[in-house]
Amino acid sequence: MNPRRRNLLQTGSGMTLLTMLAAAGWLQPGMALAEGWNAAAFDTKSMDETMKALGGGTPVPSKGVTFVQTPDIAENGAVVPVGVVSAIPNTQSIAILIEKNPNMLAAVFDIPPGTEPSITTRVKMGQSSNIYALVKADGKYYFAAKEIKVTLGGCGG
Amino acid sequence: MADPMRIRANVVGDSTEVKVLMNHEMETGLRKDAQGKNVPAWFIQNVTATYNGKTVLSAQWGPAVAKNPFLSFKFKGGAKGEKVQITWTDNRGDKRTDEATIS
Numbered sequence: 001m002n003p004r005r006r007n008l009l010q011t012g013s014g015m016t017l018l019t020m021l022a023a024a025g026w027l028q029p030g031m032a033l034a035e036g037w038n039a040a041a042f043d044t045k046s047m048d049e050t051m052k053a054l055g056g057g058t059p060v061p062s063k064g065v066t067f068v069q070t071p072d073i074a075e076n077g078a079v080v081p082v083g084v085v086s087a088i089p090n091t092q093s094i095a096i097l098i099e100k101n102p103n104m105l106a107a108v109f110d111i112p113p114g115t116e117p118s119i120t121t122r123v124k125m126g127q128s129s130n131i132y133a134l135v136k137a138d139g140k141y142y143f144a145a146k147e148i149k150v151t152l153g154g155c156g157g
Numbered sequence: 158m159a160d161p162m163r164i165r166a167n168v169v170g171d172s173t174e175v176k177v178l179m180n181h182e183m184e185t186g187l188r189k190d191a192q193g194k195n196v197p198a199w200f201i202q203n204v205t206a207t208y209n210g211k212t213v214l215s216a217q218w219g220p221a222v223a224k225n226p227f228l229s230f231k232f233k234g235g236a237k238g239e240k241v242q243i244t245w246t247d248n249r250g251d252k253r254t255d256e257a258t259i260s
Contacts, residue, residue, distance in 0.1 A: 117228065
């Protein structure tokens with residue numbers, strides 16, 4: 001286990017994390033980081049870490065979260081269509097997580113009131129893996145899982 | 158400056174369906190070039206969609222979103238002839254805003 005990584009996770013505060021990253025030479029000076037980008041969450045390797053970085057509790061499986069237009073077998077891991085629909089009232093955000101990617105979190109969508117909790121996008125997958133759709137509704141987290149088999153990896157080269 | 162996005166917005170029932178195709182490399186930072194050096198990460202981090210000055214969707218993306226990202230979503234309301242704006246910001250601080258007319 002890399003001790004520096006443990007330390008980074010413990011700091012929690014985004015500002016400290018960025019400063020440390022800069023000091024460690026991971027971020028080049030002048031590289032602008034977009035505001036409101038949760039760097040800690042996008043650096044996580046497991047569901048538990050991701051949940052902690054997103055500030056949530058333990059998610060529960062829910063039938064209200066479904067995948068649409070998502071294949072069982074993806075021929076090209078570089079372009080895997082993923083659609084997530086939530087039937088849970090007051091859905092606030094939808095996140096897509098890919099278990100065996102180098103970093104688990106792929107995307108987070110914030111759904112303001114008036115927007116339908118239904119998102120379609122395309123992601124990269126390094127290898128066959130479970131993907132999770134994580135839905136935040138009324139402050140609680142729900143998820144659904146689906147296995148996608150990849151015949152040609154899309155990460156690395 | 159990055160290439161323009163292709164945006165299509167259509168009225169479906171009482172909501173508007175927006176489909177966006179962005180032009181972006183979306184480098185993960187894990188890939189290596191022919192010399193074995195890491196290709197630096199370069200990907201879209203934030204995406205915002207606004208309609209009538211109101212945010213209808215905001216997203217945070219990691220490098221796992223596919224190259225030339227596609228995104229589709231629906232929001233309530235919207236009328237023909239009105240505009241939807243999409244803005245993205247990448248990890249180099251590059252920015253692009255495009256707008257489309259709802260049809």
